[in-house]
Amino acid sequence: MLNKSKHQLVMGQILKDIYSDISISSLLGFKGGTCCYFFYDLPRFSVDLDFDLLIVNEENKQKVFDKIVGILGKYGEIKDKHIKHFTIFVLLSYGDADHNIKIEINTRELLPNIREQFEMKEYLGISLLVAKREYLFAGKLLALTLRGEVAMRDVYDIYYFAKNYWGIDENVINIVTSKSLMEYLNDCIIFVEKVNDNQIMNGLGEVVGSEKEKMWIKNNLKKETIFMLKSRLMVMK
Incomplete structure (x- = not known):
């Protein structure tokens, strides 16, 4: 059963932790349905967190993976985690009766200037790199x-x-x-x-x-x- 209020609180805390960590905050561009819900008034709820890795290399993949696993581990049990060819994936269970939170980070280099697809926005005092509408x-x-x-x-x-x-x-x-x-x-x-x-x-x-x-x-x-x-x-x- 999805408890929207609790789910949103946990996602917000995770975003705060990610973008408060200066070692990875400039490497991750927030996108996807939850981004649209938080920043662009999308009238449906969204349950997962999606990002682009903005500077793609093996060192950054591993660093981001380790940091995300560490952050999510504070909120519950890591059900699954892996680095595939084009995706960093971590699945968090924050309560037996609650909906899981899936974090997916795209590591495919689609555009040479991918950073230009994102802009700084603020969420409850935290600055995030947020995808632009066109992207x-x-x-x-x-x-x-x-x-x-x-x-x-x-x-x-x-x-x-x-x-x-x-x-x-x-x-x-x-x-x-x-x-x-x-x-x-x-x-x-x-x-x-x-x-x-x-x-x-x-x-x-x-x-x-x-x-x-x-x-x-x-x-x-x-x-x-x-x-x-x-x-x-x-x-x-």
């Missing part, structure tokens, strides 16, 4: 089709970003897919059109608010997301 939107569009399976939180977030007129970093799309933004948006439209109606609430039930909002998602999210993407595509032509 977040591009990353979410990429996640939509590249996960290998549909994640409805991606569709929800894309709708929210598009509704609020966020820009998209076309360079990120091009580097990852070798397609133009127009080509890739068309792929995204086709992908969302294929979502089955019985999939729409998957992964969203615990992280959105009222029953009224859940009903809106069930009845409208798919068609409204398609409309937003088609509208964006139309103004680009």
Whole structure:
């Protein structure tokens, strides 16, 4: 069972510990759904912490891994931890009846100037390197089709970003897919059109608010997301 208040408190404490450690604070750019929830008013809750490693080398990978494991160990049991080729992964259980917190740090060098995709923001007196809107939107569009399976939180977030007129970093799309933004948006439209109606609430039930909002998602999210993407595509032509 997800206790949102407790979960948010633990995530906030972890972020404070990470960005108070000067040995790693400049190496990690905060991104993902929780970043959008904390800094950009994303109206759904998010349960994990995602980062980019901004200076990629073996020394930094190991240093960040060791520091993150040490920080999370203060809050509970480390259920899993590893460094894979492009990911640092740590899974924290902070209570038997509570939801786990997953930390994933991307170590793939996508852009030569990745630091420029982040800017300093403040959370309760702590300065963090936070992803810019354009980079977040591009990353979410990429996640939509590249996960290998549909994640409805991606569709929800894309709708929210598009509704609020966020820009998209076309360079990120091009580097990852070798397609133009127009080509890739068309792929995204086709992908969302294929979502089955019985999939729409998957992964969203615990992280959105009222029953009224859940009903809106069930009845409208798919068609409204398609409309937003088609509208964006139309103004680009």
